[in-house]
Amino acid sequence: MKEYNVAIVGATGIVGxxxxxxxxxxxxxxxxxxxxxxxxxxxxxLPYKGEELVVQQLTETSFEGIDISLFSSGATVSQKFAxxxxxxxxxxxxxxxxxxMEPNVPLIVPEVNPHTLASHKGMIASPSCMTIQLVVVLxxxxxxxxxxxxxxxxxxxxxxxxxxxxxxxxxxxxxxxxHRDVVCQVYPHQIAFNxxxxxDTVLDNGYTQAxxxxxxxxxxxxxxxxxxxTATAVWVPVFYGHSASVNLETEKKITPEEVQFLLDEVPGVxxxxxxxxxxxxxxxxxxxxxxxxxxxxxxxxxxxxxxxLWIVTDNLRKGAALNAVxxxxxxxxxxx
Ligand SMILES: NC(=O)c1ccc[n+]([C@@H]2O[C@H](COP(=O)([O-])OP(=O)(O)OC[C@H]3O[C@@H](n4cnc5c(N)ncnc54)[C@H](OP(=O)(O)O)[C@@H]3O)[C@@H](O)[C@H]2O)c1
Numbered sequence: 001m002k003e004y005n006v007a008i009v010g011a012t013g014i015v016g017x018x019x020x021x022x023x024x025x026x027x028x029x030x031x032x033x034x035x036x037x038x039x040x041x042x043x044x045x046l047p048y049k050g051e052e053l054v055v056q057q058l059t060e061t062s063f064e065g066i067d068i069s070l071f072s073s074g075a076t077v078s079q080k081f082a083x084x085x086x087x088x089x090x091x092x093x094x095x096x097x098x099x100x101m102e103p104n105v106p107l108i109v110p111e112v113n114p115h116t117l118a119s120h121k122g123m124i125a126s127p128s129c130m131t132i133q134l135v136v137v138l139x140x141x142x143x144x145x146x147x148x149x150x151x152x153x154x155x156x157x158x159x160x161x162x163x164x165x166x167x168x169x170x171x172x173x174x175x176x177x178x179h180r181d182v183v184c185q186v187y188p189h190q191i192a193f194n195x196x197x198x199x200d201t202v203l204d205n206g207y208t209q210a211x212x213x214x215x216x217x218x219x220x221x222x223x224x225x226x227x228x229x230t231a232t233a234v235w236v237p238v239f240y241g242h243s244a245s246v247n248l249e250t251e252k253k254i255t256p257e258e259v260q261f262l263l264d265e266v267p268g269v270x271x272x273x274x275x276x277x278x279x280x281x282x283x284x285x286x287x288x289x290x291x292x293x294x295x296x297x298x299x300x301x302x303x304x305x306x307x308x309l310w311i312v313t314d315n316l317r318k319g320a321a322l323n324a325v326x327x328x329x330x331x332x333x334x335x336x
Pocket of ligand 1 (some may be wrong): 010011012013014015016036037038039040041071072074075077095096097127128159160161163315316319320
């Protein structure tokens, strides 16, 4: 089997470490794995297949001989360094927001739109974690019943921001229990025991960047520029695992039983739906799993054709690292 030289930019971050683990777990055909991060991490060792690999500093010349480069160091780093990777002949798979809406960069969720990957010119983007978990569930419903309108409210875990946000929630909880003052460094307000209805910057239209990312990325991936979507994105004091409440209006009538039947067949999706026995998707149960969980599937009686869903996934896995590695797999082995 052909093997590939792979670089991970941001290897010391929480997404980067997850990418290393997933490459190993899925036995991706790696010949040489190059771990790249900021200067402060040079010399750090990270485990991969029983060896300790040494982290190197990301520079403009880091990509010589690399076939596939997975970027997870934030949009600014991707904007600066991804072009060097492409110039060196590597295919870039970027988990950041840097290139997602560029018209000539395919935005890929392998279960949903693998056919658009072939158009890449060296750069491929992985969507925001929230968009990924939505589209894997929405695609089959859209195909079967044509979605006219989506209303989504998100409940997003702090780990989306990275290690510093995990540390802030942990620190604030301890401070409150110890009657100390709460210090806010990452978020503008206390996140412990609180919900913050602002993810990313507020735009001129009153929506936040994260909300408009959901709108624009979902339209791009589902190939429907006119799809009506509105979103409210909220940080919740959860460490890992994003949840979303989703209301759909469809053109054709589709019953909750039909939705469940459809989703039962979808790779990467697991229906968890027996509310009478207290069974529904939970963030704590999605963590460490590859599948996106969907449940609370029920009819919205306030609409002629309405469906409500509750969708949960591990934001670090399917929301970032797993999706990126699956894109690499489609790249080397082909999709449908
Ligand atoms: N967390 C999620 O749920 C999620 C989901 C989807 C996409 N993403 C994307 O993944 C990216 C990383 O997220 P994360 O949660 O893993 O963050 P993180 O834990 O804070 O890790 C950031 C990584 O970037 C590296 N880095 C920072 N500045 C750098 C520089 N100037 N040059 C080279 N490397 C640099 C860091 O290296 P050092 O350790 O050396 O500082 C670290 O490896 C973000 O862009 C985010 O948009 C995250």
